[in-house]
Amino acid sequence: MNLEDYGEGTLASAPLDVLEDYFAAHGWQSERNGDEEIVAAVKGSWTQYELRAVWRAEDRVLQFLALPDVRVPEDKRQLVYETFGLINEQLWLGHFEMWAASSMILFRHAALLDSASPAGLTLQQAETLIEAALDECERFYPVFQFVLWGDKTPQEAIAAALVDTAGEA
Template sequence: MTLDEFEDTPGDEAAPIDMLEDYFGARGWSCDRGGDDEIVAHVQGSWGKYELRGVWREEDRVLQFLAMPDIRVPDDKRATLYEAIGLVNEQLWLGHFELWANSGILLFRHAALLSGNDGPTLELDQAETLVEAAIDECERFYPVFQFVLWGGKSPREAIDAALIETQGEA
């Protein structure tokens, strides 16, 4: 089933992880379930591969969604990258970037509080927003992190260089 066919099917809501699994399948992305409360997919972006992970917490009725670009931060670059993350997060309306201290993994995370009279469900448009917002922000800010980590730029220089607005057509 294609994404267009999936969008046209009746009943556009499901249990959170089931909806993500259906959405990933409609996009043609392979995914693996980690039980009823977790799903992982891998997607090729413009800059690299992203691991997408949905984690459902029934007790809180929260679906946490993570997108992890293939970026590992060496110990000697973490302070500078934390500064870059702070500047990047000021640009975001939904979600945030963070750095996991133990592993040096950079990730984008956001969550959706779900409720419903018949139990929590995730609607198609919510699933699409969660997934696409995460991928879009990773794509948008990937160059910032690369400029800081490997390009020798300060966080401010990296943001200025990565977020220039082009005018017209080439």
Template structure:
């Protein structure tokens, strides 16, 4: 968890500015282009691309996480079923498969409002980023089991969500 004192003025900032400060504080590689920021972070399973887009007209921050999974045409029906089962487990955000490319992603949109200018707090940025990474990490094995492990979506979900107790 990032300490509130790590942000320069400890005040909410414009959404993309706050995400930029958050990424910089973690020393993550990122690129900023006006109302969009893209970062790359290494997780347990893969390297994730994190992309945030700000729509000023709607005061919406769209946050996308790409877990580097692409489905071939023959595996898409099983993956769509797995996505449906996984999305039932989520409180915020959802996974989807882009039909044109077969790329899997996690998406969450946040309404960000402010009296004069929309602002995002440090804790809001942290929640947005960390929850996306956590969900990608938690469900990455499900998608891999379906795509490459020969498991049905229900078998994959059951196998991936087995809780372990103690230490190995």
């Protein structure tokens, strides 16, 4: 698919169409919730991820979320917020946060899309949004597990989970 497929009569949901095509090309199940939202399920190395994109046509903003299957017990919330602070300062794109109502950890970022482009979102941009979210979730999932279930401090969890190897095996 390319942007010319959208032509002059572009639908308000064109960025979601691009994401839907991307998900389908990867064999990922997805579901549209009108012209404003799409949700997909993706199996990662550590867990199942829910990918969610919300399109605000009036602002031309595409918000992208990746939700690993991680819920935070009440007694660990403060540690997780500290962990977010240490992790988020290392990120170039997006951030981790927690939905207070459900205690779910999520990765979120948004893209302000160019009004000059008919669809507003290219396949390359879609890939960047999705891969950045999945890569960061995969990279930091062990950190959250160490904090939540391994009784490590955020600093210990990051040091243990993000060991860089040198050389080749």
